[in-house]
Amino acid sequence: MHQLLLQSSSFAPAVAEIWLMFAICVLLLIEVFAGARHRGLTATLTLVALAVGAALTARYAQVPQRTLLFDGTFLADELAVVLKLAGFLLVAVALLYSRAYLEQRNIQRGEYYILALTALLGIFVLISAGSLVTVYLGVELLALSVYALVAFDRDSGVSAESAMKYFVLGAIASGTLLYGMSLVYGITGTLDLTTIASQLQGPLNAGVVLGLAFIVVAVAFKLGAVPFHMWLPDVYEGAPTSVTLFIGTAPKIAYFALTLRLLAQGLAGTEAEWTRMLAALAVLTLVVGNVVALVQTNLKRMLAYSTIANVGFIILGFVAGTPDGYAAALYYTFAYVLVALGSFGVILLASAKGFEADQLDDYRGLQRRDPLLAAAMMVLMFSTAGVPPFIGFWAKLRIFQALWESNHLWLVLVAAAMSVVGAYYYLRIIKLMYFDEPAGELPHAPREAGVRFALGVNAAAVLALGIAPGPLLDLCARLIH
Amino acid sequence: MHALLSCLIWLPIAAGVLILLLGDRNIVLGRWLALAASLATLALAVPLWAHFDTNTANLQFSQMLPWIPHFRAFYALGVDGISMPLIVLTAFMTVPVVIAGWTVIETRPAQYYAAFLIMEGLMIGVFAATDALLFYFFWEAMLIPMFLIIGIWGGPRRVYATIKFFLYTFLGSVFMLAALIYMYVKAGDYSIASFQALPLSLIEQRWIFAAFLLAFAVKVPMWPVHTWLPDAHVEAPTGGSVILAAIMLKMGGYGFLRFSLPVTPDASRELDLLVITLSLIAVIYIGYVALVQQDMKKLIAYSSISHMGFVTLGAFVMYEIMRNTGSLQGAGMGVDGAMVQMVSHGLISGALFLCVGVLYDRLHSRQIADYGGVVNTMPVFGAFMVLFALANTGLPGTSGFVGEFLVIIASFRASFWYSALAAVTLMLGAAYTLWLVKRVVFGPVTSPRVAALEDLNGREFIVLGALAAAVLLIGIWPAPLLKVMQPTVHHLVSQAVATKL
Secondary structure, X not given: OHHHHHHHHHHHHHHHHHHHHHHHHHXXXXXXXXXXXXXXXXXXXXXXHHHHHHHHHHHHOOOOOOEEEOOOOEEEOHHHHHHHHHHHHHHHHHHHHHXXXXXXXXXXXXXXXXXXXXXXXXXXXXXXXXXXXXHHXXXXXXXXXXXXXXXXXXXXXXXXXXXXXXXXXXHHHHHHHHHHHHHHHHHHOOOEHHHHHHHOOOOOOXXXXXXXXXXXXXXXXXXXXXXXXXXXXXXHHHOOHHHHHHXXXXXXXXXXXXXXXXXXXXXXXXXXXXXXXXXXXXXXXXXXXXXXXXXXXXXXXXXXXXXXXXXXXXXXXXXXOOHHHHHHHHHHHHHHHHHHHHHHHHHXXXXXXXXXXXXXHHXXXXXXXXXXXXXXXXXXXXXXXXXXXOHHHHHHHHHHHHHHHOOOHHHXXXXXXXXXXXXXXXXXXXXXXXXXXXXXXXXXXXXXXXXXXXXXXXXXXXXXXXXXXXXXXXXXXXXXX | OOOHHHHHHHHHHHHHHHXXXXXXXXXXXXXXXXXXXXXXXXXXXXXXXXXXXXXXXXXXXXXXXXXXXXXXXXXXXXXXOOHHHHHHXXXXXXXXXXXXXXXXXXXXXXXXXXXXXXXXXXXXXXXXXXXHHHHHHHHHHOHHHHHHHHHHHOOOOHHHHHHHHXXXXXXXXXXXXXXXXXXXXXXXXXXXXXXXXXXXXXXXXXXXXXXXXXXXXXXXXXXXXXXXXXXXXHHOOHHHHHHXXXXXXXXXXXXXXXXXXXXXXXXXXXXXXXXXXXHHHHHHHHHHHHHOOOEHHHXXXXXXXXXHHHHHHHHHOHHHHHHHOOXXXXXXXXHHHHXXXXXXXXXXXXXXXXXXXXXXXXHOOOEHHHOOOHHHHOHHHHHHHHHHHHHHHOOOOOHHHHHHXXXXXXXXXXXXXXXXXXXXXXXXXXXXXXXXXXXXXXXXXXXXXHHOOOOOOHHHHHHHHHHHHHHHHHHHOOHHHHHHHHHHHHHHHHHHHOOOO
């Protein structure tokens, strides 16, 4: 009896994954037997499952210190708990924003929600990855679910095309990742990230550097860093907007965790090498992302390039190569997903049946048609541009400071100059919404009070966290140290 | 612990948000609320002046609360003799802006008043912040309402103007931010006082000075980064032009006095000739540019750049004076002049833009050629316009005289040539201003539209009357203003001439 209790408590840190797996199975059964009669039932139950999952995680998954479970494959620490809670929240809000959009396009089906949950499970596996195998499992589970989601609107040729691109390029990236991992395994003789970290001390073997290069390429692909970004604009533009919203938010947290666990913790011994590789990637990413975004006419595509530009900042945090830099990257990730959630949410809420609202011109004079959406979008755009009093400013400041403290002066200057370039296209959206007259009649989006309230809260959070950024900054610093 | 400065900052912002929530449907209430809020802010500024201790250079009315422990940044406010007059000026100038928009603004009036009130709070925040991060927070946040003000209520090329305005100032500011972070990393916190006390090598100082110069020169604006200003001014609505000219340009001058001189004294000493040269180019060259303008607002905008040249000149001649005479008193005179010039230019340029606004509301044209003989139909307006024009040329008895006179005298102590060149402006300023007055106000009535003009209404009379009184008051009796600034200026000069090496 005593033995059994001990064992059950050792499962507690994995409660999020276990609950999610259980919920996925139950929802699949419900969908099979009741899905056709009660449309929307799975959607509601998914939100309930996410809420319960969050509550269970908050209550039971806490660990007093960093713990390795299940033969070192599963890592439990405070960072993992917070990232998982954020994952629950982001997916729940994303699904909430998407509901009307899916209904209008007749793709409001149970499978959509179940795929979202399996993707979330992949995210969690990645967050808690303690060995190379778990890392790969998480990456693949997330990626496969997302490929299917991108192709979910099966009557849309564009969606199918972008899913295909995503799949093919993603498969190459997975191959690269595996190859890099196999080299690292071959040299260290272990899959365990902690053991790898302790083995890779001192002078470096050329094989390790080669393996590292492959891993960095795979990570860069997942993050969408230039020159491995080709898939990102096409997928963002081609996928149904609700899926773009999904891809743009929760997985970013997972890829932050991927970079942290794999490079900063597992391959800490090769830090000098990968910070140099990442520095080159970051500069390219910042320049290409910001400059190409300037000439876009499709809002989803523009936000895709904006994502690339923001990823450049997140990578800069890792380039600093210090815990302070990782904390900065984490804070930036939080700030970014909060804004991405809201801005794709605006596109979803502005769309109507047969009207995607994804062209920049669709936002002309939005202030007159829908002041709330326009105000929310303005807040979000000023935030990504890095203007106080919004959270995006502190995120950029945090990155700059981490770079200064690690003596990367020139990177600060590049990033500062690029944020001025970036400001232009964010201003352009505000200009369209506030300064221009509406161009003709556009289909009226149905207005759901609850969802609009959620969007308002989202934008207000961007402001509130910008006026009082202290608690979140402290949290990020504590999670990393 | 004083909450007065916090009230000055947050009262207008809160009122602005409230007006925004009331919306355009309750605009009658919103308008009165805006007026009440701006008057209340002005009323709060009265004790700030009255209880200000003029015997010390220390910060007064200080308030300090923890804000962002992670950056060791504080919500720290306080005023000295440099910032206090500028805060009072801000509170004073917002009232005419609110009144001037009373019946004129028809599109989205609630957002209009909200933008100006929020702007007022943020501007006071810039002057009151004693923590560099808080300073930067307000400094940048201010761009948002101004961006919207020009973009929504501006003239035909408003979009071009407002984006240019935003990007120019944003570009200047991010490099200042980089400099602030650098000093934070060295000093360990963001308080401006610890930046001022931070020992820096000459090379560091040069870089930091360059970053500051970029940020503040764009705001002042100094030649050659001034080109955003005429565009922004011309396209902005009257209220926007007033706030831009009266307050926002002062932030550049304030920045030089608060950051450049005390934080990087050795770089300032080394590079003073650069700033002086740019100032003199602004004074003379831009004066000539103003002469050929066809658009009244553009002319006043260029005149602003030329007058702001005196501010930077006054601030930076001190090193030359110290070299020549070694007298701190003499060096202080230039800074005194710069400060008086800032306050006075705020009043005069604001008043001139309001005068143009009065004409624009009637004829919807800013072209000089569309007017002529206005005094025949609008005698009271003509009197005000002539008064402000003369003040703009620096006529003794008006505030314009005091600032320019002090700066010219101070620069004479530095070098005969500085003062000779600076004095050219007396001629040029008189030329373009009086020629403007001649073409617009005097002469025979040129067109039937001018013949149909009506003179000032009560609302406009109150606004221009109040400004005229302030201009004359400072012109005739500048002593209280100078007395308020004196200990702070003295302290500043001793900081600026001391070496950090």
